[in-house]
Amino acid sequence: MNTTPATDTGGAVGTAAVDTVIIGAGQSGLALGYYLAQQHRNFVILDAGSRVGEAWRSRWDSLRLFTPAKYDGLPGRPFPGDRLAFPTKDEQADYLEDYASRFHLPVRPNTTVTRVSHDGQRFHVTAGARRWTAANVVLATGACHLPKTPGFAAELPSGVVQLHSHSYKNPAQLKPGPVLVVGVGNSGAEIALETSRTHETWLAGKPSAEIPFRHGRTAARFFIPVVRFAGLHVLNTNTPVGRKVLPKMAAMATPLIRTKLADLRAAGVHLVPRVAGVQDGEVILDDGQSLPVANVIWCTGFTEAYPWLDIPALPANWREQQHRGIVAALPGLYLLGKDLIFAAASETLPGVCRDAKYLAKRLAATRAPQDEAEILSGLAA
Structure with a gap:
C-alpha cells in the first residue's frame, strides 16, 4: 500500500491514483486530512479557492464566529489566543491556512472539481486537466453551495x-x-x-x-459548554432523544x-x-x-448541490440514506461537515472534528488485511 501523500502535478495533464480524495479544504476537509495523515494514507484535498480559508475570507467583513476560541481549533492544534474570545472570520481563515501548512496537508488550491464518476470499482475525479482515481471520495464542501x-x-x-x-x-x-x-x-x-x-x-x-441567554464571554464560560455537550453527546442518532428530536430540528x-x-x-x-x-x-x-x-x-x-456528481446509480435521496456520513447507496462515498449528519452539533467545529475522527477510523477499516492489527488498535483508541 502506498502511504505517501499525493504529489502536486502543477496542473499537468495526467491521472494520479490515491486512496482518498477529499473535496473541500475547509475545517471538515482539513480535520479529516489530519487524521488520514496520522494513518500515513495516500490522499489529496481539492479546493476551488485560491487559498485555504477562502470561504471564510469571502464572507462579510464584520462576521465573527458564534463559538469561543476554545472550541474553534482542529485536532492537534488549539486555536491561539484568548480562549473566551469569538474569532473574526479572517482570524479563522488564517488559522485554517496555518493549520494546513503546519501539518503539511496535501491541499490543491485553485482546483475546481468538474466531474466525479464511478466505474463500479473506483471513483474518477476530474478538475480541468487534472484527474485522480480513488477508492474513496469525501464530500466536505460545507453548507454554502448555491x-x-x-x-x-x-x-x-x-x-x-x-x-x-x-x-x-x-x-x-x-x-x-x-x-x-x-x-x-x-x-x-x-x-x-x-x-x-x-x-x-x-x-x-x-x-x-432566540437562545435564552445573552451571547458573550459569560455565555462562553458557563452556557455554551452545556449547549456543546448536549449538541454532541445527547442530541445524536445514537440516543433515543436524539432520534426523536433531530428530524424536528431539520425542519426548524x-x-x-x-x-x-x-x-x-x-x-x-x-x-x-x-x-x-x-x-x-x-x-x-x-x-x-x-x-x-x-x-x-x-x-x-x-441550496446544497453537487452538479458535478455524475453517478447515475445514486438514488435521488442518497443524501438522506447515510449514517454518520457513510452513504449507504455507494460504498466509498462519504459526507462530512453537514448539518445534523450525526448530531445537532455536526456542522460546528467540535462536531466536525468528532465526525472526521470517526470517518478516518472507518476508512482505516477498509485497508488491506495485513493492516488488521493496526486497524483494531486504532478503533480501540
Whole structure:
C-alpha cells in the first residue's frame, strides 16, 4: 500500500491514483486530512479557492464566529489566543491556512472539481486537466453551495442594488436610500443591525426563536459548554432523544444567537412580515404593505448541490440514506461537515472534528488485511 501523500502535478495533464480524495479544504476537509495523515494514507484535498480559508475570507467583513476560541481549533492544534474570545472570520481563515501548512496537508488550491464518476470499482475525479482515481471520495464542501433568491427578485428595477449575503461585505456596497434585508436568521439579523448604522433598514421575515441567554464571554464560560455537550453527546442518532428530536430540528430555523430582536428594535430596524413579491417596482409584503427600497440584501440561504456528481446509480435521496456520513447507496462515498449528519452539533467545529475522527477510523477499516492489527488498535483508541 502506498502511504505517501499525493504529489502536486502543477496542473499537468495526467491521472494520479490515491486512496482518498477529499473535496473541500475547509475545517471538515482539513480535520479529516489530519487524521488520514496520522494513518500515513495516500490522499489529496481539492479546493476551488485560491487559498485555504477562502470561504471564510469571502464572507462579510464584520462576521465573527458564534463559538469561543476554545472550541474553534482542529485536532492537534488549539486555536491561539484568548480562549473566551469569538474569532473574526479572517482570524479563522488564517488559522485554517496555518493549520494546513503546519501539518503539511496535501491541499490543491485553485482546483475546481468538474466531474466525479464511478466505474463500479473506483471513483474518477476530474478538475480541468487534472484527474485522480480513488477508492474513496469525501464530500466536505460545507453548507454554502448555491445562493438562493426568489424568482421575483428579477422583477425589481435595475436601479435597486441587490446582494445575497454570500456577496455582501459592508454597507459601502449600498447606495443611498432604504435597505431591505430579507430573512430573519442569524445572517439577516447581524447584517440588518450593521446596515441600520448607515441606512434606514427593514428586516422582513418570520422571526426565529432566540437562545435564552445573552451571547458573550459569560455565555462562553458557563452556557455554551452545556449547549456543546448536549449538541454532541445527547442530541445524536445514537440516543433515543436524539432520534426523536433531530428530524424536528431539520425542519426548524436556527435560533438567533448573538443579535436578538430587542437589539434590532433598539437600533431602529423596522421588523416587517415576509416578502410576498414585487409589484410596480416595489416590494410587496404579506400584509399588503409596499416598500420603495433602494437596496435589497437576500439572506435567504443556500441550496446544497453537487452538479458535478455524475453517478447515475445514486438514488435521488442518497443524501438522506447515510449514517454518520457513510452513504449507504455507494460504498466509498462519504459526507462530512453537514448539518445534523450525526448530531445537532455536526456542522460546528467540535462536531466536525468528532465526525472526521470517526470517518478516518472507518476508512482505516477498509485497508488491506495485513493492516488488521493496526486497524483494531486504532478503533480501540
